[in-house]
Amino acid sequence: MSRINKKLRENLTGFGFLAPNALGFMIFGFLPIFASLLLSFTEWELLTPIKWVGLRNFIQILGFHKEAGRIVPNDPYFWKYLYNTFYFMLGIPLGMAVSLILALLMNQKLKGILVFRTIYFMPVVSSMVACALLWRWIYHPEVGLLNMFLLLFHIHGPDWLGSTTWAKPALIAMGIWKGAGYNMLLYLAALQGIPEELYEAARVDGANRIQQFWHITWPLLGPTNFFIIIMGVIGGFQSFDVQYIMTGGGPANSTKTIVFYIYEKAFSMFQMGYAAALAWILAAMIFVFTLLQWKMMGKKVHYV
Amino acid sequence: MYKAKTFSLAQSKRRRFIMESIRKAVLYILLTAVGIFMLVPFMWMVTTSLKDAGSVFVFSWIPKQFEWRNYITAWRGGPTGVSFTRFFLNSIFVSVFVTFGQIFTCSLAAFAFARLKFWGRDKIFLAYLSTMMIPGAVTMIPVYSLFSRIGWVNTYKALIIPGMFGSAFGTFLLRQFFLTIPKDIEDAARIDGCSTMGIYWRIILPLSKPALATLTTFVFMGVWNDFMWPLIIITSMEKKTLPVALAAFQGVYSTDWHLLMAASTIVLIPVLLVYLFNQRFFVRGIVLTGLKQ
Numbered sequence: 001m002s003r004i005n006k007k008l009r010e011n012l013t014g015f016g017f018l019a020p021n022a023l024g025f026m027i028f029g030f031l032p033i034f035a036s037l038l039l040s041f042t043e044w045e046l047l048t049p050i051k052w053v054g055l056r057n058f059i060q061i062l063g064f065h066k067e068a069g070r071i072v073p074n075d076p077y078f079w080k081y082l083y084n085t086f087y088f089m090l091g092i093p094l095g096m097a098v099s100l101i102l103a104l105l106m107n108q109k110l111k112g113i114l115v116f117r118t119i120y121f122m123p124v125v126s127s128m129v130a131c132a133l134l135w136r137w138i139y140h141p142e143v144g145l146l147n148m149f150l151l152l153f154h155i156h157g158p159d160w161l162g163s164t165t166w167a168k169p170a171l172i173a174m175g176i177w178k179g180a181g182y183n184m185l186l187y188l189a190a191l192q193g194i195p196e197e198l199y200e201a202a203r204v205d206g207a208n209r210i211q212q213f214w215h216i217t218w219p220l221l222g223p224t225n226f227f228i229i230i231m232g233v234i235g236g237f238q239s240f241d242v243q244y245i246m247t248g249g250g251p252a253n254s255t256k257t258i259v260f261y262i263y264e265k266a267f268s269m270f271q272m273g274y275a276a277a278l279a280w281i282l283a284a285m286i287f288v289f290t291l292l293q294w295k296m297m298g299k300k301v302h303y304v
Numbered sequence: 305m306y307k308a309k310t311f312s313l314a315q316s317k318r319r320r321f322i323m324e325s326i327r328k329a330v331l332y333i334l335l336t337a338v339g340i341f342m343l344v345p346f347m348w349m350v351t352t353s354l355k356d357a358g359s360v361f362v363f364s365w366i367p368k369q370f371e372w373r374n375y376i377t378a379w380r381g382g383p384t385g386v387s388f389t390r391f392f393l394n395s396i397f398v399s400v401f402v403t404f405g406q407i408f409t410c411s412l413a414a415f416a417f418a419r420l421k422f423w424g425r426d427k428i429f430l431a432y433l434s435t436m437m438i439p440g441a442v443t444m445i446p447v448y449s450l451f452s453r454i455g456w457v458n459t460y461k462a463l464i465i466p467g468m469f470g471s472a473f474g475t476f477l478l479r480q481f482f483l484t485i486p487k488d489i490e491d492a493a494r495i496d497g498c499s500t501m502g503i504y505w506r507i508i509l510p511l512s513k514p515a516l517a518t519l520t521t522f523v524f525m526g527v528w529n530d531f532m533w534p535l536i537i538i539t540s541m542e543k544k545t546l547p548v549a550l551a552a553f554q555g556v557y558s559t560d561w562h563l564l565m566a567a568s569t570i571v572l573i574p575v576l577l578v579y580l581f582n583q584r585f586f587v588r589g590i591v592l593t594g595l596k597q
Contacts, residue, residue: 013500014422021413022428024469028447029435035446046452105335110328118583119339122346125579125586128529129547130568133554134349137561143361145348177342185587238439241531245551259532262441267536272445279442286437 039276046270057277077253077261078278084168085257088239091172092232096225098180103187104213117188121181128178132245135174136161139246161247164254171242171255183228190224191217226297230290237286258282346572353378353566360562371562378566382556386541388570391549398463398545399527405468406523407516414478415504419490429479432472440532448536458539467527474519481515482508514588521585528575546571 015022040058043051063074073079102120106113123131138145139160147157160170194217202212240259243249249256256264258278266275352360353374355367379388416422417429447466448457456462489511490503498506509516534548544552550571557563579586 010420011422014416014420014425017412017416017420017500017504018422018428021409021469021475024409024466025432025435025472028466028469029443029472030431032443032446032450033435033438036442039446039449046449102338105331105338108331110331110335113335116335116339117587118580119342121583121586122576122579123342125525125575127547127550127568127571127575128531129550130571131345133550133564133568134345137352137565138345138348140561143363145344148363177345181342234437234439238441244531244535245554259439259441262445263532263536266445267448272449276442276445279439279445283438283442286439290437 036276036279039273040280041277042273044272046272050273053273057274058281060274061277061281077256078258080253081256081258081261084255085237085239087168088172088175088257089233089236091175092229092236094172095176095179095232096183096228098176099183099228100187100221102180102184103191106184106188107191117181117185120184123178124181126178128241129245131174131178132242135170135177136246139170162251164252167247167251167255171246174246175242186224186228187221190221194220222297226293229297230293233289233293234286237282237289349565349572350569352561353569355562357560357562360560374562374566375570378563378570381541382553382563384541384552384556386544386549388546388549388567390542391544391546392574394460394543394549395528395545398460399524401464402467402527403520403524405464406471406474407520409469410471410474410519411478411509411512411516412504413475414482415508417475417479418482419503419508420500432475436472436476444533444536451537457537458543460543462537463534463543463545466533471523474523477519478512478515481512485511517585518588521582 039050041052041054043053043056060074061078064071065074066072106116106120141147141157141159141162144157144160146160150157158166160166198216198220199212202216207215238259239257240263243255243257243260244263247255249260259282262275262278262282265271265278347365351365351367354370354372355374356369356371359368381387381390417425451457451462485508489507493503493507528545529547530545531547531551534545535551538544538548541549541552550567553564553567557567
């Protein structure tokens with residue numbers, strides 16, 4: 001009897017501690033995921049009655065049809081914005097390279113290194129919106145700081161954010177400036193965790209600095225690279241803020257991302273069903289990509 | 305012969321010293337160049353914010369006349385009539401409530417997951433973990449629909465309540481930390497008659513200060529900078545938090561770059577001050593959250 005009582009009390013205590021969090025988690029985290037899945041099979045404009053349409057949203061988004069003898073996507077916007085989203089992810093390897101170089105420069109016994117760390121990290125803590133506004137001003141076609149600077153070398157810079165060719169690279173560059181300090185810190189922590197004896201042993205064997213990097217540093221940075229790529233891709237699939245503020249998705253939709261599309265569909269056109277289907281396709285893509293990376297890289301990661 | 309050897313040793317020592325000095329000089333030059341690249345945009349922002357409307361479009365690093373009035377104009381919110389006092393208060397109000405609520409509920413749940421035994425514990429934890437990868441856009445749609453139905457659109461409640469309860473990330477982070485606290489301390493306390501609540505409050509929480517500080521910094525920064533949710537759910541200027549308010553000024557000021565830059569500076573300065581005086585927290589936080597996973 002008392003044993004059952006004890007079990008019951010244990011369970012009650014456990015659920016008591018969990019309850020406040022679990023309640024919120026159910027209402028705002030767990031249940032909406034399923035609600036969203038259900039919505040993705042419907043047509044619903046918030047005020048209209050919900051209409052079940054089966055797979056129609058998914059067919060519309062992912063399907064193709066024949067038009068004048070050519071195969072065209074049912075929803076060309078989706079594919080265009082998906083391409084844009086991937087394009088923006090080019091910023092991940094570029095940013096990683098910049099961060100790693102910075103971390104290697106910083107990983108030296110130099111006086112005043114803390115000052116540099118402080119400065120490099122400033123854009124990271126700065127408000128995204130303020131930075132986006134600031135860079136819109138820097139990219140100004142006539143009097144922006146960048147084009148003024150280029151003029152010193154007699155180069156007439158383009159209208160960065162107003163050109164379908166340059167808008168995406170311009171946003172990527174801004175993202176690298178904003179985020180480099182963050183990954184630099186991760187790399188720095190990893191570099192400082194590599195035992196000095198490994199380098200000493202390599203030096204005794206006659207390895208030069210470049211060999212030391214490729215045979216010791218790089219393999220041992222595996223877990224950090226893995227973490228940065230995974231987080232970068234998950235974040236990259238969901239990029240929205242910078243595009244919304246700096247270009248509003250333009251010019252000619254060239255900077256709209258998938259989340260931008262979801263935002264438009266759900267919160268300015270109120271096509272909740274279609275938006276939910278888009279959101280679920282996004283979730284599926286994130287899941288698949290993360291899983292693939294896990295399979296591909298997870299095994300290669302070296303631990304000290 | 306002995307003499308000759310010491311001579312060459314001294315020589316090679318000097319050569320090594322010169323090489324080392326050159327290496328250091330090159331490093332400093334590179335580090336400074338990057339530092340300038342990082343800082344110049346901020347300097348350009350401040351310079352622009354101090355120019356008058358006419359000279360904004362003329363290139364110069366030092367304004368002819370320092371227009372401090374820009375800051376007053378920007379602070380007052382121009383034609384919107386809503387001042388930055390309001391936006392700051394909104395942001396502080398929302399961030400403080402969400403941060404403390406979330407830390408409290410997450411630490412309770414993390415304690416349950418790490419230290420208590422109850423039915424289905426690990427399955428529930430797995431459910432928490434599995435939602436971490438789901439993008440926010442998925443949950444935003446039904447939650448918005450729900451809020452629009454119960455009349456929560458454009459209310460502070462809608463900004464605060466969803467964040468206060470249940471963050472899978474926070475629960476996960478704290479659980480991992482709680483697991484590292486030795487069980488012996490807890491057992492000793494139990495023998496002395498300490499209740500479960502007492503163990504949570506008087507042992508686990510005080511021992512987890514570093515993890516709690518980290519999570520507090522992160523949650524606070526996350527809420528402070530959150531953009532998409534307030535953009536969707538808040539429609540009136542008076543209830544906007546700083547990021548969405550600042551973004552709205554783009555439309556208000558359009559090409560008044562001196563006012564836009566003044567407003568941006570106003571938004572940036574407090575954050576940068578907090579950062580400069582509490583660097584340790586930020587740095588440790590990133591290293592902790594980045595590498596523990």
